[in-house]
Amino acid sequence: MSNNAFVRACGLTAVVLTAAACTSTGAEPQDPGLAPRGTVQTTAKPTRQDLSNEVSLTGTVTMNPVFGIASPVAGQIRYLDVQAPTATPTRPTRFATVWQDGKPNNVDVPAGATFGGRLVDDRATVTAGMPIASAKYAGYGIVADIDGEQAYRIADAAQGTVRAQIKNGPGPFPCALLGTIAALPQGTFPAPPPEQPPTDTAAPAPPRQQEDPDRQPSAPTGLRLVCTAPADVKLINGATATLEVVTATAQNALVVPVEAVAGGQGRGKVDVVTPDGGKETRDVELGLTDGKVVEVRSGLTGDETLAVPGPDLPAAPPEAGK
Numbered sequence: 001m002s003n004n005a006f007v008r009a010c011g012l013t014a015v016v017l018t019a020a021a022c023t024s025t026g027a028e029p030q031d032p033g034l035a036p037r038g039t040v041q042t043t044a045k046p047t048r049q050d051l052s053n054e055v056s057l058t059g060t061v062t063m064n065p066v067f068g069i070a071s072p073v074a075g076q077i078r079y080l081d082v083q084a085p086t087a088t089p090t091r092p093t094r095f096a097t098v099w100q101d102g103k104p105n106n107v108d109v110p111a112g113a114t115f116g117g118r119l120v121d122d123r124a125t126v127t128a129g130m131p132i133a134s135a136k137y138a139g140y141g142i143v144a145d146i147d148g149e150q151a152y153r154i155a156d157a158a159q160g161t162v163r164a165q166i167k168n169g170p171g172p173f174p175c176a177l178l179g180t181i182a183a184l185p186q187g188t189f190p191a192p193p194p195e196q197p198p199t200d201t202a203a204p205a206p207p208r209q210q211e212d213p214d215r216q217p218s219a220p221t222g223l224r225l226v227c228t229a230p231a232d233v234k235l236i237n238g239a240t241a242t243l244e245v246v247t248a249t250a251q252n253a254l255v256v257p258v259e260a261v262a263g264g265q266g267r268g269k270v271d272v273v274t275p276d277g278g279k280e281t282r283d284v285e286l287g288l289t290d291g292k293v294v295e296v297r298s299g300l301t302g303d304e305t306l307a308v309p310g311p312d313l314p315a316a317p318p319e320a321g322k
Helices: 005-021
Strands: 042-044 045-064 066-070 075-079 093-102 103-111 113-118 131-137 138-144 161-166 182-184 222-228 242-256 262-264 267-274 277-289 291-298 306-308
Touching: 005 103, 045 277, 045 291, 066 222, 093 113, 093 131, 093 138, 103 113, 131 182, 138 242, 161 222, 182 222, 222 242, 242 277
Parallel strands: none
Antiparallel strands: 042 306, 045 138, 045 242, 066 131, 075 093, 093 103, 113 131, 138 222, 161 242, 242 291, 262 267, 267 277, 267 306, 277 291
C-alpha cells in the first residue's frame, strides 16, 4: 500500500470513530451527583465500646470553701444541736436525721469541715437530693460554678469521679468531692457564736446571748461543685483549675454515630436500611453520649445497617385557627 492510500485509510477510520462517539443508542447517562429520591447515600453499623459521660468545668483554688449537703432520702428532717468545734474535726459530725417510713437516715458533715447552718426548717419534709445544710471546709478546695445547662448532666455526680489540672501547675490528680452538688440560697444566716461557760463556778451564769441584729444573711453561692486535692498536691489560693467530671460510664455499650439519630434525652429515632434499599424508621432508647457516638439501650440488635443522616422529625401540627 502506498503512503497516500495509508493516509486516506487512517483518515476514514478516524471519521468513523468520531461519528460513533457522537452517536448514542443507549439511555442517557445519569449525573453521579444526583441520586434518585430516597436513595441511601451513607450508612453505618452499630458497634460496641466502653463509653463515659464527661463534663469539663473551670474552677478556682479557694480557701475554706462553703458547700452544700443534700438529703440522702425523702422524709422528715430532724436537726441535732451541733456545738461549735474547738479544732478542725477529724471525724464526721452528725447534724441531722431524715426519717423515712419510720427509719432514721443519719446525715453528717464530712471530716475536715464544720457545720455552717440549716437550710430548711426543723421537721420539714424534704426530698432526696434537696440541700439541707451548708458546711465549710477547713483548708484549700477547688470550687467550680455550674450553669443551668450543666446542672442536670452532673446532678448525680456524687458517685462519679473528678480529676483536676491546675493551670501551669500540678495535675492531673484525683479530686475528692465534698458532700453533693447543692445551692446555698440567699438569706442563710450563719450560726451564732456559742455561749461561753463561766470561769468561776461560784459566780452566776452570764445572761444568754441575744440575737445580733447586725448579723447579715449570706449571699447566694449558686450551683457549685467543691472538691479537695490529695495532701501532697501544692495549691495556691486563686489559681485556676480545670475539672473533668465523669458522671456515668457504660461497659461494652452498643453505640451508633450521633448523626444517625434524631432526638435525644433518652428517646430517639433511626432509619434502618431494608434489604431492598428502602428505609424503616425505628424508635430507640438512648443512653450516654460523648458527642461522637450515642449509646442505644434498646430498639436495635446490633446487626442493622443505619442510614446517615438520621430521620427528620415531623413538623409540629399547625395551630388551630391559623
